[in-house]
Amino acid sequence: MNRLPQDWYFRDVVEVARDLVGRHLRRGEVVLRITEVEAYRGPKDSAAHTSKGRTPRTEPMWGPGGHAYVYLCYGLHNMLNIVTGLGEGTAVLIRSAEIVQGEAVVAERRGGKTGSTLLTGPGKLGQALDLSTGWSGHPLFEAGGLEVLHGIPARKLIAGPRVGIDYARAKDIRARLRFADADSTWVSHRSKLR
DNA sequence: AGAGTGATGTTCT
DNA sequence: GAACATCACTCTA
Numbered sequence: 355m356n357r358l359p360q361d362w363y364f365r366d367v368v369e370v371a372r373d374l375v376g377r378h379l380r381r382g383e384v385v386l387r388i389t390e391v392e393a394y395r396g397p398k399d400s401a402a403h404t405s406k407g408r409t410p411r412t413e414p415m416w417g418p419g420g421h422a423y424v425y426l427c428y429g430l431h432n433m434l435n436i437v438t439g440l441g442e443g444t445a446v447l448i449r450s451a452e453i454v455q456g457e458a459v460v461a462e463r464r465g466g467k468t469g470s471t472l473l474t475g476p477g478k479l480g481q482a483l484d485l486s487t488g489w490s491g492h493p494l495f496e497a498g499g500l501e502v503l504h505g506i507p508a509r510k511l512i513a514g515p516r517v518g519i520d521y522a523r524a525k526d527i528r529a530r531l532r533f534a535d536a537d538s539t540w541v542s543h544r545s546k547l548r
Numbered sequence: 549a550g551a552g553t554g555a556t557g558t559t560c561t
Numbered sequence: 562g563a564a565c566a567t568c569a570c571t572c573t574a
Contacts, residue, residue: 392566401566411559429556431567447566477567487558518566545549552572561563 358502360495363419363436367444368393368531370419374436374446375535378505381483384456386473387505388448390534390541392516394435396443401522404443414491415445422500424480424490431477432485436494436502449517449532450474451482452540474542508535514547 358377363370371393379386394402403412403425414423415437423435423445435445451473453460460482464472473482483500494502513530520527534541541547 394566403566406560409560425566426556426558428565428567429558431556433566435566449566475567516566521564522566549574550572553570555568557565559564 356504357495357497358504360418360420360493363438363495364440365438367395367438367442367446370436370438371446371531372511372533373507374448374502375511375533376505376507378454378503379448379451379483380501380503381499382456384459384483385454385503386451386460386479386482387454388451389508389538390448390450390474390532392447392449393531393533394445394447395531396439399522400526401516401519402443402445411490412443415443416441417491420493420495422489422492422494424485424487424492426487427477432480432487432489433476434480434483434485434489447476448479449476450534450541451479452538470539472540474540508537510536512536512547514543517543 371391374391377388397404404415414421419438421437427433434448437445511533514532516532
């Protein structure tokens with residue numbers, strides 16, 4: 355299975371977000387199929403990290419697409435985002451995935467848990483891939499490390515508001531920028547999607 | 549199904 | 562010193 359080329363990410367962030375559902379994420383022997391994402395539309399989007407200005411932490415988000423943006427949330431969760439566009443401050447948060455390969459390794463990293471709660475949520479995904487903020491800025495279109503592959507695009511998408519952004523403006527909270535594979539059970543907060 | 553709560557540490561004011 | 566794109570757990574229904 356081949357990697358997606360860098361210019362694949364040079365499009366509108368919502369378009370890339372929808373297109374990312376069903377794609378594969380590979381790190382070593384572990385391969386995951388993305389089932390749920392959220393789009394963050396840059397400085398004008400009050401829910402996006404880039405709306406608060408340029409800082410060392412958010413630096414990868416201001417660069418060209420195809421790179422990872424990883425940050426620590428609540429002191430314990432490493433969240434994986436994929437930067438899109440050409441230095442527009444836009445990115446897609448990867449929220450959930452299904453296991454394609456490496457189930458034993460993932461189960462061990464997740465504390466021996468099994469079933470469909472294994473990878474539903476961005477913190478769990480970071481744990482399954484053993485990510486840290488050191489991966490922030492990593493090119494996903496190059497071989498080795500962490501890669502995004504073609505995978506199997508979703509047949510049908512469902513959408514809803516983003517999760518955990520109560521601090522944003524009302525119109526940004528309402529915006530339906532969370533997308534998931536309608537056929538997958540590996541999706542968080544499923545009742546709020548349609 | 550939904551609400552409440554404590555754990556945890558980096559980032560920026 | 563406050564805020565924070567969460568999780569796992571405990572209730573109550």
